[in-house]
Amino acid sequence: MHILVCIKQVPDSAQIRVHPVTNTIMRQGVPAIVNPYDLVALEEALRLKDRLGARVTVLSMGPPQAEAALRKALSFGADEAILLTDRAFAGADTLATSYALASAIRKIREDMPVDLIFAGKQTIDGDTAQVGPGIATRLNMQLLTYVSHIDNVDLERGEITVQRRAEGGVQVLCTRLPALLTVLEGINEMRFATMPDMFRAARHPLAIWDREAAGVTDLTKVGLKGSPTVVSRVFAPTPRMHRAEIIQTQSDQPDDLVATLLAKMFTKFPDLRAAVRPRCA
Amino acid sequence: MNQPTTSPKPAGRRKFELDPRFQSYKGVWVFMEQNHGEIHPVSFELLGEGRKLADQLGVELAGIVVAGCDADADRFCAEAFFHGADLCYSLTHAALTHYRNQPYTQVLTDLVNRHQPEILLLGATTMGRDLAGSVATTLQTGLTADCTGLAIDLDNRSLAATRPTFGGSLLCTIVTLNYRPQMATVRPRVMSSPVRDTSRSGRILAEHPVLAETDIITKLLEFLPDDRRNETHLPFADIIVAGGRGLKRPDNFRLVWDLADALGAEVGATRPVVQAGWVTADRQIGQSGKTVRPKLYIAAGISGAVQHRVGMEGADVIIAINPDPDAPIFDFATYGIVANAMQILPALTAAFRQHTAAMKKAV
Structure with a gap:
């Protein structure tokens, strides 16, 4: 079985700060990490490898520095890593990104057919959850998003059965391979890389593919040119511009503060009186 | 800001x-x-x-x-x-x-x-x-x-x-x-x-x-409905009481639950509180959690970081309790009390219980 895992290197969004004057992202000192949801996908692929035997290839598109993300994936146990990097891919939106990735995956398939593709639920920088479905659609593969459990992989029949998160419950779906899965967090717990694996990952040769190697011939489909969406404006969230009415009393004791607050609030918003429906003890 | x-x-x-x-x-x-x-x-x-x-x-x-x-x-x-x-x-x-x-x-x-x-x-x-x-x-x-x-x-x-x-x-x-x-x-x-x-x-x-x-290649074998009893109804709650890191200790979060009981409200939380394990992830409100628009939102010990704000600023009335008068939450709340949430929450619980008792008598 050949499993492909798509990963992305992202800035750690928890540590991003916006410059208070220029409203621009301050990237300095913000560490680049592997998108956490992609690590969940990688772990799920590695678990299938442990159970059923498989070759796991990781694929990433990004600047040359994204090599670090792929080495990380190798240290966890991926067998091969491919970095798709070319200036022509810069500025791509999700449609142009899925075009380049799908094109590279067609090349990978020439070498060895791909049975399963894993992707994270979404990234923490873009949050779109669109590239996975885009790749599946372009490659005409079955798409299973928000997978919360893999029930069974039947290689002889070429089928996979999964549980998929839906509104109000879980769908149990069976489909034919090859398929693309995006997995939910909480499906597994990431393993630790061992020392020997880290050494192997550091030495392992990485395949670096430019647009030619990836089989991209139509340059109007990639990068900024291939992106139908345009960012027209970036701005900081506007304050509501009416500051809270600060409740004060002479004593500033909790009971007085609260009594004043309730009196003011129920006068101005009388509908709220009826909204209070305490639960029985 | x-x-x-x-x-x-x-x-x-x-x-x-x-x-x-x-x-x-x-x-x-x-x-x-x-x-x-x-x-x-x-x-x-x-x-x-x-x-x-x-x-x-x-x-x-x-x-x-x-x-x-x-x-x-x-x-x-x-x-x-x-x-x-x-x-x-x-x-x-x-x-x-x-x-x-x-x-x-x-x-x-x-x-x-x-x-x-x-x-x-x-x-x-x-x-x-x-x-x-x-x-x-x-x-x-x-x-x-x-x-x-x-x-x-x-x-x-x-x-x-x-x-x-x-x-x-x-x-x-x-x-x-x-x-x-x-x-x-x-x-x-x-x-x-x-x-x-x-x-x-x-x-x-x-x-x-x-x-x-x-x-059609993919077949639906079964649908397993969620256990509705444990479900939180945050997105459609009329009143939400939410707690943040300002509550200092996990056992102080009890005060949020007490007030929620007195109001018949749902309980929400910020990301740090969820990450610290004080409440389950389904109660997280904000950018990486749920978006809510209740009639009344009570924010206790919440500073009002943008990540939280985008999930709750659609509330009709926001009461913010925070000891820091410069906390960003006061820039968009309706009412503010500059004080420690641990003291205000019990007072609010008592006051709303009194209100309910008075409403009952009136009927």
């Missing part, structure tokens, strides 16, 4: 001629998401927003109903009219009873290609995001995910879709210039639901797509 940018740089507002093959694309469509015989409330919220966009453009608003049988479809169409649609495209087939990516993508892209809307909106649910990604790729058009604001740029009739980016620290407005339809998904509860008006009606254009179950 600094002053808002008052004059946006019109980077995307460059002059352009819409490709002739897209000039016939007219109208605003809303995909009516149905699960097990019920329309997802996000679809009504989208109809409310879609109505405004359609009126600005001077075009019709259509609901797209996909169902397993005509009886269900007719009921869904009626609801779409009650919530603002002018017409409905109704697609029924037994293979469409439950959501699956392949047949839904097929019928929706086919409908778009034949009837050519300029805007197509879907809910940012597990179904809507799955379907929108496939449909946009098949149609080779732009899709903006998880929008918090939609507007029309009347200069070129384009949809300006605003969404949080970089974990909510910034907002960006995205346009799809020379492609149609312009697609966007919107999270549940970001937009308010329009008033249901049962006197409204509209035209139904019913179709029965040609589908064969044997051609």
